Amino acid sequence: MAGVEISDAMRRIAAGKLPGVPIHVADMRDFDLGERFDVITCLCFSIAYTRGEDELGRVAASIARHLNPGGVVVVEPWWFPERFLDGFVTGSVVEDDGRVVSRVSHSVRDGRTTRMTVRFTIADRSGIREFTEQEVLSLFTEAEYASAFAHAGLRVEHLAGPPNGRGLFVGVRD
Numbered sequence: 001m002a003g004v005e006i007s008d009a010m011r012r013i014a015a016g017k018l019p020g021v022p023i024h025v026a027d028m029r030d031f032d033l034g035e036r037f038d039v040i041t042c043l044c045f046s047i048a049y050t051r052g053e054d055e056l057g058r059v060a061a062s063i064a065r066h067l068n069p070g071g072v073v074v075v076e077p078w079w080f081p082e083r084f085l086d087g088f089v090t091g092s093v094v095e096d097d098g099r100v101v102s103r104v105s106h107s108v109r110d111g112r113t114t115r116m117t118v119r120f121t122i123a124d125r126s127g128i129r130e131f132t133e134q135e136v137l138s139l140f141t142e143a144e145y146a147s148a149f150a151h152a153g154l155r156v157e158h159l160a161g162p163p164n165g166r167g168l169f170v171g172v173r174d
């Protein structure tokens with residue numbers, strides 16, 4: 001088992017949750033771990049941080065390069081353009097070990113991307129602080145995902161619905 005993450009801070013969190021599993025700081029658009037796997041997953045719309053079909057194709061090729069023949073790929077996309085709700089808001093609160101964190105987000109469409117503003121408020125014994133993140137996610141069409149996977153030699157179908165409403169691309173390397 002192994003993982004790939006471009007941010008060292010996120011890599012450290014993943015490594016802490018998966019003792020003994022190598023988590024590499026690497027770019028999904030162009031990584032080479034020098035080994036192949038039977039299953040590769042790319043969940044939580046991480047693939048939509050790429051820009052344009054060229055980058056999408058590079059991710060698909062990187063995945064295919066790391067799969068054994070007959071190996072399985074599972075990718076959770078971001079929304080297809082026709083399903084994205086402009087102005088969507090959501091939020092959640094978690095409480096753990098004397099700390100409360102709230103997260104609210106507002107997402108707008110900007111051409112073929114989603115611009116998501118995410119505001120976090122953190123309260124603990126030391127007080128309350130907040131910060132805001134801006135996320136930009138590509139609105140690839142189902143056909144663009146399918147084409148990228150097909151060009152990489154991955155026979156993939158889109159299963160609509162779970163786990164988060166956007167469905168999953170599930171397939172096999174030829």
Ligand SMILES: C[S@@+](CC[C@H](N)C(=O)[O-])C[C@H]1O[C@@H](n2cnc3c(N)ncnc32)[C@H](O)[C@@H]1O
Nearest residue numbers: 004005006007010026027028029043044046049
């Ligand atoms: C929505 S988060 C998912 C976090 C975590 N991997 C998970 O599945 O719960 C997307 C993650 O993709 C990472 N990421 C974005 N672009 C990347 C790239 N080109 N290569 C590798 N990781 C990337 C971000 O740093 C972020 O941690």
